Amino acid sequence: MTGNGPVRIGQEVEKFVNNPGPVLRQVESFRQKLDRNLEKVLQDAEKGIENSLLGHPQEPEVYPIFTPELTEVGEDRLLIALSIALFELANPSSDPLHRKLENTSEASVGKTAEGLLNGFRNGQFNWSAKYEKEDNSMLFNEIPEKQLPPSTEAPDILAFLWNGLNSSIDAGVDRNYGIGLRTLEANTVHEMTHALNTQATTPLKNSKTEVIDEASAMASTYVVGGKMPDEDYSDEGLNQRELEQARKILGRFVDEKGHRKETVSLIRNISIRSIQILADNPGHDTTKVLENSINQL
Incomplete structure (x- = not known):
């Protein structure tokens, strides 16, 4: 659950398929707030470092977990796919939620969720922060709650994304390391050093x-x-x-x-x-x- 109380994500997926417009607008608003928070994490971590990519044309873009440039669904639908994948990771089922998107107008979101779920299960996201050289992005996998938008501002369909990113709680996805802000900033500086090396x-x-x-x-x-x-x-x-x-x-x-x-x-x-x-x-x-x-x- 998030601050909105228990969420039936299956129903939220049905709402999304039947009327994607309002859901995507809510997701876009949340994503913009999350992007600002992640950018602030990057700025705070790099503050005081003269040799940095902050403000440089090659400054990495920031995203949660996976870069949208490597998908075909766009930033907002990617967040929905991530939330579905995290839900399925925490709640294994013989009838996975992503299959409910098959043969609908949002089938690509279901396929993306399935791919992300396999990535989680195969250990591809067992890191806190990562620099992605392929598209020059900074990815955040685990974020202290204070660095996330408030749970009350998370759309219901993103409930498991908010929980899964939150390093302050155990979301049942075997990814929580209980990291605090100091560790997050240290990991961010680590990855930004990789970024600078790559660009220079x-x-x-x-x-x-x-x-x-x-x-x-x-x-x-x-x-x-x-x-x-x-x-x-x-x-x-x-x-x-x-x-x-x-x-x-x-x-x-x-x-x-x-x-x-x-x-x-x-x-x-x-x-x-x-x-x-x-x-x-x-x-x-x-x-x-x-x-x-x-x-x-």
Whole structure:
């Protein structure tokens, strides 16, 4: 439920199919408020970081969970599909709700919901925030309640989207990490470091540039959140030994410079310089290039 009380989402889907106009207008109003809130999260997280994409023509667009550019249904119908998918994730059934949209004028919403549901079940959305390189977007998967529009302003058809995004409650979708604003901002700065690396350099040109890209994002998390991530990326093709070395070097740099937003700017400068060198000289030693970039500040 949301602040509007218990919601029978099946009935809301029927209302949507029978008369989509009023529902879409409500969803559009909610989406615009959510977009403003997500943009504020981005601005607050990046505030005080000189080397940022805020206000830049390449500043990422912000969306909840999935980018509408990668669908055919548009932003408002995507939110409805996300809400249906989250409902089905929390309430498995032999007669899935998305099938009620088959053979209707909103069949594409049902197919999108089915695809998103499979994505949730396959672990494709097991992250809090993510930078999507394909269309330069910043995606938010879990948001503290204070950063969401009030539940009373959520259309009934979006009840499970509001619940699913809300990191302050357990919505029964196995995605809640109970994150607070500090963690959200640290994750956002992490992903924005990836975004800056992508727009300023070619971070995926070889495995060594990927290592610098990931290590600098981890160090950015450490600055803002106070904890250095220690994920193993060896199954994604990164050299884990090199990643750990780069992470240690940048971790020591953060300890020296302090947990301030200015340190994130310095890390991004180091990252861009190192990636540019390693993109053209893949035979160079990753550690030495990183250390030289730090020494040249």
